[in-house]
Amino acid sequence: MSKNRSSFTGKLGFVLAAAGSAVGLGNIWRFPYLAAKYGGGIFLLTYIILAVTFGFTLMVAEIAIGRKTGLSAIGAYKALDKRFSFVGYIASVVPIIILPYYCVIGGWVMKYFTVFITGAGHSAALDNYFDSFIADPVEPIGWFLLYLAFTAVVVFLGVEKGIEKVSKIMMPVLVVLTIIIAIYTVTLDGAWQGVIYYIKPDFSNFSATTVLAAMGQLFYSMSLSMGIMITYGSYMKKDVCLESSVRQIEVFDTGIAFLAGLMVIPAVFAFSAGDPEALGKGPGLMFVTLPKVFDTITGGTFVGILFFLLVLFAALTSSISLMETIVSIFTDKFKIKRRTACLAVIAICLLLGIPSSLGNGLWNGIRILNMDFLTFFDFASNSVLMPIAALITCIFIGYFIKPKTIIEEAEIGGKFKNKALFTVVIKFIAPVCIVLILISSVLVAFGIMKI
Numbered sequence: 001m002s003k004n005r006s007s008f009t010g011k012l013g014f015v016l017a018a019a020g021s022a023v024g025l026g027n028i029w030r031f032p033y034l035a036a037k038y039g040g041g042i043f044l045l046t047y048i049i050l051a052v053t054f055g056f057t058l059m060v061a062e063i064a065i066g067r068k069t070g071l072s073a074i075g076a077y078k079a080l081d082k083r084f085s086f087v088g089y090i091a092s093v094v095p096i097i098i099l100p101y102y103c104v105i106g107g108w109v110m111k112y113f114t115v116f117i118t119g120a121g122h123s124a125a126l127d128n129y130f131d132s133f134i135a136d137p138v139e140p141i142g143w144f145l146l147y148l149a150f151t152a153v154v155v156f157l158g159v160e161k162g163i164e165k166v167s168k169i170m171m172p173v174l175v176v177l178t179i180i181i182a183i184y185t186v187t188l189d190g191a192w193q194g195v196i197y198y199i200k201p202d203f204s205n206f207s208a209t210t211v212l213a214a215m216g217q218l219f220y221s222m223s224l225s226m227g228i229m230i231t232y233g234s235y236m237k238k239d240v241c242l243e244s245s246v247r248q249i250e251v252f253d254t255g256i257a258f259l260a261g262l263m264v265i266p267a268v269f270a271f272s273a274g275d276p277e278a279l280g281k282g283p284g285l286m287f288v289t290l291p292k293v294f295d296t297i298t299g300g301t302f303v304g305i306l307f308f309l310l311v312l313f314a315a316l317t318s319s320i321s322l323m324e325t326i327v328s329i330f331t332d333k334f335k336i337k338r339r340t341a342c343l344a345v346i347a348i349c350l351l352l353g354i355p356s357s358l359g360n361g362l363w364n365g366i367r368i369l370n371m372d373f374l375t376f377f378d379f380a381s382n383s384v385l386m387p388i389a390a391l392i393t394c395i396f397i398g399y400f401i402k403p404k405t406i407i408e409e410a411e412i413g414g415k416f417k418n419k420a421l422f423t424v425v426i427k428f429i430a431p432v433c434i435v436l437i438l439i440s441s442v443l444v445a446f447g448i449m450k451i
């Protein structure tokens with residue numbers, strides 16, 4: 001264990017830093033469109049149940065592994081059991097797949113921020129605005145490059161602390177603004193139908209894809225199964241209570257996702273009467289509905305500017321932590337300079353990010369397993385690699401190092417109230433669920449099941 005590993009000053013510092021990585025586009029952009037698409041209330045319910053059982057267990061496990069070993073993913077698994085070092089590698093591939101398309105979406109947010117700040121918000125409310133923007137072969141790539149450059153400069157100069165400070169102020173503002181927008185959306189004409197769709201579980205909408213999507217979203221949103229929480233855990237002091245920190249991160253992350261859904265889904269009903277096609281819009285949902293909401297508010301341009309600026313910050317803290325993780329994996333593993341590692345990450349982002357953008361227009365005909373590039377990368381990371389890493393982690397903890405190793409670590413800084421839940425989930429429930437998830441992913445990949 002390295003002695004001079006820096007650590008977070010206290011519990012609040014830890015919770016805020018982990019929440020900074022967890023809260024991002026996953027909550028504000030991805031959660032609402034999945035909830036809209038996969039059955040509304042039933043998706044929300046499935047997600048919450050998974051978060052408090054499964055998400056809780058995995059997050060406790062990852063943070064404890066990090067804190068126990070004082071190492072990040074690859075080293076941590078190796079230190080606990082040499083035969084399991086490969087899990088660290090699987091987990092390391094995930095951020096490499098996510099970062100490029102994360103920057104594509106980050107670019108969309110930048111574009112919308114600029115549209116609003118130049119006073120053109122009204123045009124963004126028009127039908128087809130979003131679709132024709134992402135289908136353009138040049139413009140979205142420009143925004144992608146700009147967003148990537150921004151992230152890279154911050155990581156390159158090592159000034160993420162500055163960004164983090166700013167985002168600690170911005171984050172609470174984002175929460176307040178989201179609440180205000182949600183209240184406004186909910187009171188729009190016809191929106192109530194949407195609130196009901198979003199909150200009331202309709203069991204006839206339930207299917208295996210609901211669980212598949214909810215579980216993938218859980219990994220994504222809580223930054224699980226990609227080594228990130230292990231790294232954060234390695235910076236956590238021993239006297240901080242692990243269980244309550246995890247609860248707080250979870251409540252924060254899920255709370256923001258819930259509010260984002262409340263802001264977006266009722267708007268779909270207000271503007272298109274819950275048309276299934278509008279609900280199933282997918283990645284564009286937030287970009288299509290929110291400008292319409294802002295268009296009806298007096299002072300909507302200002303609200304739009306503020307909103308997209310805040311989302312941009314939430315996204316940046318996440319993409320910075322993604323890039324930082326990859327850079328540190330590269331520097332440790334290949335013994336290269338930070339600068340070289342940054343350049344390598346940029347090259348990978350260009351290689352995977354440009355097709356992700358073009359896949360929405362020019363290259364829409366090129367499909368992998370019948371998915372465009374962005375959807376494919378999203379699917380490969382959230383529905384395939386993360387479940388695999390999570391499954392092996394559960395088996396590793398449940399049957400090799402034993403749950404008690406994690407429980408002991410968690411009890412150093414305070415009581416671990418839910419250790420019975422933890423043990424049952426990690427040994428039995430989680431492995432079974434994940435295997436089912438993986439089976440459905442395979443069925444989706446081969447077109448037997450529809451996602």
Ligand code: PHE
Pocket residue numbers: 021022023024025026027220221222223224226228318319321322
């Ligand atoms: N959890 C982040 C989000 O919800 C995404 C992310 C994943 C960020 C992994 C960092 C690391 O947007």
